Structure formats: C-alpha cells, structure tokens
Amino acid sequence: MSAGDWQSYIPRIEQLARGLGLEFHPVEFEAVPDTFMMEIAVYGLPVRMPHWSFGVRYIYQLIQRHMGHSRLFEVVFPGNPGHAYLAAGNGLAENILVTAHVLGHADFSRNNLLFQRCQRQVSERIVEHAAQHARQIQQAIETHGLERVEAVLDAALALEQHIDVDQPLRRLRFPEYAEPPKALADDEFRRRFAALEPATAGAAIAPRQRAPLPPHPERDLLWFVAQYAPEMESWERDIFLAVREESFYFYPVFATQIMNEGWASYWHARLLREADFIAQQAYLDAIKCHSDVVRPVAADQEVTLSLNPYHLGFALWERIVADEGLEAAFAIRAQDDDFAFIRNHLTRELAAELGLFRYRARDGKIRVLEQDVDALHEAILAPKYNFGAPTVLVRRVHTDGTLELAHDHALDRRGLDLERSRKVLEYLQRVWRRPVRLGTVDQDGAELEIAAP
C-alpha cells in the first residue's frame, strides 16, 4: 500500500468525525515536500513577507532537522476552506493519523470563540492575505530599495507581539480633543453663585483642549506607530499594519496551543479507535505514531524540564470527556483559551497523576518545589502572558515628537534586557524619526531610561 492511498480515507474519516459531532469547514489537503514543510514552520504561513530574520530561523530549523530533533507531520491553516499541508515523507499510517488530527484542529478553529473573534477581524483568508502582504512588500522593495524596506520590517517584526487583540483590527484614531468638562448642574446654588460674580460664570467658554497622546497608556505598539509616527510614509505604515494583521492571526494559535493540540490529539486517537475501515496494520502503526506524539518525555529520559503541549492537552481532554461528557467538552473548546483551560481543568489530582512539578533553576542546580496547584497553573501560563512578550506601553508623545515608552516592570517583576531593548529602540527610531525613550528598571530595581539616538 503506498502512502498516496491516504487520500481515499479522507471522506470516510470526515464522515466519521461529523457523526461524532465535530463541525468544520472543508479542508483542502496537500502533500508537500519536507523542505516546504520546513519553510511553513519557519514563516508560520505558506507565503509570507521576506525578512532576514526568517533566514536565521531557517538555519536553526535546518540544524534541528539535521540532528533529527524535529519532525513535522502537518501544518494546518484555519479558514474557509482550511488548508492542510502534509509532509510528503509521511507513511500511510501517519497520514491517516494526521488527517484525523487536522480535522480536530479544523473543528477547534471554527468553534473556539477566540479564534472566531480574531478570524472575524482578519477574515478567513489569512493565507491569501499574507501572500498579498508578501507581494506588496516585494513591490515596496522594487520601488524604495531593499535597505529602506528592511529598516521598516526590522522595526515592525521586532514589535510583532505588541498588539492588543481586544481592540478591533481596523481601529479608529483617538479623539483629537479632550472631552469638554461636564456642564455644571443648574441648581439654585449655581444660580446664586453666578449672580455673585458674573466674571467667573463667563469664563466657562474655554477653548477646546487637545487630548494628551495617547489618552491612556497604549499597548498596541504596531497600531500606534502606524497611526501617529510623525514622519512615516504611507507605504511604511502599510507594512506595520500588515505585520499587525498577521499577528492578529497568530495570537489565537499562540494563546490556545495546549487546548488546540490536545483537542486534535484527542480526536485523532478517538477517530482512529472508532474507524473500522482502517486495516489492522495501518491502525497499529498509527497508534504507535500517536503515542510518540503525545509522549510526555523523550524515550531516553525519565524527567523533562519542559512540557509537551500535545501530551498535557491530550491528558486534560481525556479527563474532561471522561468526567463531564462530550457535550461539556464541546462547550469548553468553544469558550476557553489556555488560561481558562489550565486554571479550570488541571486539578491537583491530575497534576499529581501526570507527575507535573514546579522547579527553580539557579546556579546550574534544579530544585523541585512544593506542590501547589495554583502556583503550578501560573508557572505553566507565565510564558504565555501578553503574547509571550514584556509589557511595553506608549506613555506619551511629546510636543517635539519624542516617543516615550514605559515598561510595566511591576507586572513583569523584573526589568528589560537593556542591550536588546536598546537595539529595538534603534530599529524603532529609524521609522519614528524622532527620539525614542523607554523607561524600565535595572537589576536592583532602580528606575532607568534608555534612549535612541
């Protein structure tokens, strides 16, 4: 049986999945060479804008593959229709498993509210949009030269995590003028007061006050720069907005990774179990492949210091379906993201059963900490806050155009890496074209400011 035969299984697996209650948009499957799979993993999208930093990731990916660390079976892009790319090197059993897995993802991205909200913003055609951005940037390179476009991309991609998904993608500018003060209540006291001193009453007609910019600390740096940079050209703003749109697409993928991978793993396992049309040998091979994917620790280790999201999500979903039933599971997959999912469903008992532990690493030593399920939740979720980036906000644009940023070090509990942050400010300064400053704290907690130039 050749690996090409998996195509004939697709309709039957889809039918089985629908029968069990999964809802998904049609998915277009395509087998692609491993090299292309690798590029998709590097860029996050099948076609994406050019930038040298992707070249660096590509080198790392090549090395990883060379060392046999990573093997990619599939990449799926949500949308209507969805696109699933399968590695051409997959065997039949792997492809059957992957097809079932992809349907799990397709169900998740169609029904999860966070996905829905972001997809309403960026439309269900992000793959085409990203290709459009790539073309637009290629044109910009032809018009304005590689150096200039690269300078804009250096800044925009450096800030790619700094968006605000709670705001709409197409967001309006801040009101230019401050709200006029509320009219004073027209009561007996006011009338008597006005009669006392007519001059005071007349002074109420004051010129409108310009609102400070921004009116409150602003975290959507990509949007803010695109809107308010004093001397940015329109094609440069377009690049910032293109990067921002792609970040809106990436956010739900990032913020539901444990749930989403767990859900897809749960469903590929279940669909395989219930598919009576799969030959015995293919089924066994596929189940072996499944157990490799959801294995918590590598074969030659007993303890791991990082979690496998496939494993953790899979274990949680199995428990949820067993304890609360499939209907409850469908509701959870619609409503939660990883934060809610971990906090609500990773119980003390399950954590103990899985052998999850918190540790503290210091001076080359790892110390296992006391069991505390709330702290465990926070430790799992800590790298996921704010798109995995430090909280950097726009505090003020001064009258001379200076951009003042502030790092919320109280929230992040320590200061920024000064050397890297200074480089980011340099990138930013080249498009903001006025001084850029950033306040944070040093290792002793003392406030300091870095600036470019």
Add this chain to the structure above:
Amino acid sequence: MSEQITREPPASAAKWYELFSRGARDWLRHDAKVREAVRRHLPELVSGGELIGGGARTVRVPVKLLEHYHFRLRRAEERQGVGQGQVKPGDVFVDPTQGGAPGGKGPGGEEEGEVQLLLELKIDDIVEWLWEEMQLPNLVPRAGPSQESEWVREGWDRRGARSRLDRRRSFKELVKRRGAPGALPTFTDEDLRFRQLARRRRPAVRAVVFFLLDVSGSMSERDRQLAKTFFFWTVQGLRRQYRMLETVFVAHTTDAWEFTEPEFFQVSGTGGTVASSGLNKVSEIIRERFEAEQYNVYLFYATDGDNAASDASAAREALAALAAEACFCGYVEVAAGLSRHLETETGRLFAELASAGAPVESCVLAEFDDVWGAIRRFFTAQQRAAEGA
C-alpha cells in the same frame, strides 16, 4: 494562451515551492548582512597575523548568526519552570541546560544553541573593502619613459580579417543601402564592416616590490610576525593596483639572500646586522632583472633599526642609490614593546633622506593594531611623493 490554460498540467509539473525556496532567499540575505557587518569591522579582524601564508586566496572568519532583537526581560538569576516526571519536592539535580548539553532548551526557549557561521571571504574583496573603508589612496605610477604597448579596437574598415567582422554594424549598412530604390536586397561586399585594431602606447603599469627583512638575532619571533603582517597587506594593496606585480623577498643579517615568498616568512637567522648588505642585494637584483624605466620600484624595509656602526657610511650610500631609482621607499621599524621611535641607526639614515626630499617614509610597528596606521601612512606618503615629483 487559452490552450495553455485549458490544458491539464502534466503530472510531473513542479510546484512553485519546488523551484523557489524563501528560506534560502532570506538565509542569503542574512549572510549578506553578516558580510556587511564583517566588512565594517575588517581592520580589527584582519590585523592579526593568522590570515597570512599558505597562498590561499580566501580567508575564513567565524561569525555568530545575527539576532533580530525583541524586547526581552533581563535574564533572572533564577528561573521557574514546569517539568514532568517522577520526582519529590526538594529533589535537586544538575541543570542540563547549563554547560551546553544539546537538546535541553529552557522553558523560556530564549537561548538557542550557539551556532557559528564560517564566512569565506576572498582576499581580493577584503583588500578592496579595506581600501575603500580606510580611504587609502591609489598608487600613482611614476610617469616616465617606461611604456608598454597593446592593441586596442578602434574604428571600422571595409576590409579586414574575417574574425573581426562586425555583424551588427554590417547589418546596419545593409539596411541603409536597401532603403535606396532598386538596391540589391542581399548582403554585398560593400556592406561589410571590419573592426580595426590600433596600437596604443601606455605608461608602464608594471611594478616590482622589494621586501627587505632583517632577520638578525635581535629580531624576535614577534617582530618578524609584525613585519610579515605588514608585508602581506602591502602586497595585497599593491596587487590591487598593478596588473603585473613582481615581488622579491630578501632577508639579511650580515649577508643577504633572496627567498621565495613561502620560504621568506619562515626565515630566521642569527648574528649581526649589516644593512648595506641587504640594500646592495636589492640594487643588484634591480640591475639584473628589472630595468628601472620598465618598472615602478617599491622598497619596504623592516628591521629593528640596529645596524653595525662600521656599516653607517656604506648603508647611507647604498640607500641613497636605491632611493634615486625607486618610486618609493618605506622604512618600518619593528619595535615590539619598545618606544625608541626611529631614534636608531637605520632610522636616522631614512630621516636624512626624507629631509633631503626623497620619496621616503618611516613608521614604527609596536602592535598588530599599528599595521593599518602604517599602511595608511605609506600609501598617503607615496601619493604625496608621486604628486610632488
């Protein structure tokens, strides 16, 4: 066109992603940026002596991959994470992410394994960049009776060798002629045009450089290394200018010998120093092999400056004779760790010549960092000398 669209693509049709790798494109761009960065720091990178020798035309420079910077929190002294496995609270074990164990990636995933890139640079490119970077002047060949001639293309004729038929030009003639009423539509002999060659005489651009090195006992290994580095980059810079550059390597103690380039850099000797022996050897080679009007002669002499007192007048004479013939003489005083700036026997000889207006320049090399300063100085002085002449 419509046929193209309606026809099914053949089963073997390559998809676009099989023909084009975006990853490779951005990788190349990354490498171009690295090259650019290396280029900016080249003078520091190449001042060391390790590049030289072996006659290789390329140099390998290990570099780190560039980092695209993002806002990151500073590295904490301790980090917290979540793991999985059978352990008890209070257990302590060694952190596998420390000490470079492969595959161990911290939960933050911030630290990628250090990857080094071996960048291969052509020495010709390096020299080109350096000269641009340091704004070193080009050499000015001495204008003189020395000439060489060559054939250049110049003009067209109706007769000539078949191999020099200019088809485009001939065709134009045909078109022009056919415009006339009643003309023959085919080529005739009248239409044919042949390129002509003419003999041009140009000032000679041949040059010979003499590297004279003092290898007496007072020159330490490090001194020779310094001189060698200086010589190497000087040769590269001169080669950039002259299509035909001959190099002659002479080492001397109390006597003098000519060496091949690889041998020269291995030479070590013992005994005293008699500068005139080396200088005379150079004059002798010029007389034998390089007619002064056919060649631009350059001399670079590296020594620690000590010369036998008895040799003073002989050296002065030999040097004056050489300076008269050469376009330029450079005196490199190698004084690792010492600060007797040119206050030496030989140093004074060159100073005398310089004040007499000869195209001579002196310089002290104490550190590898001085090499570029010295090269800049010599090339600038050489330019001044040529303009003054």
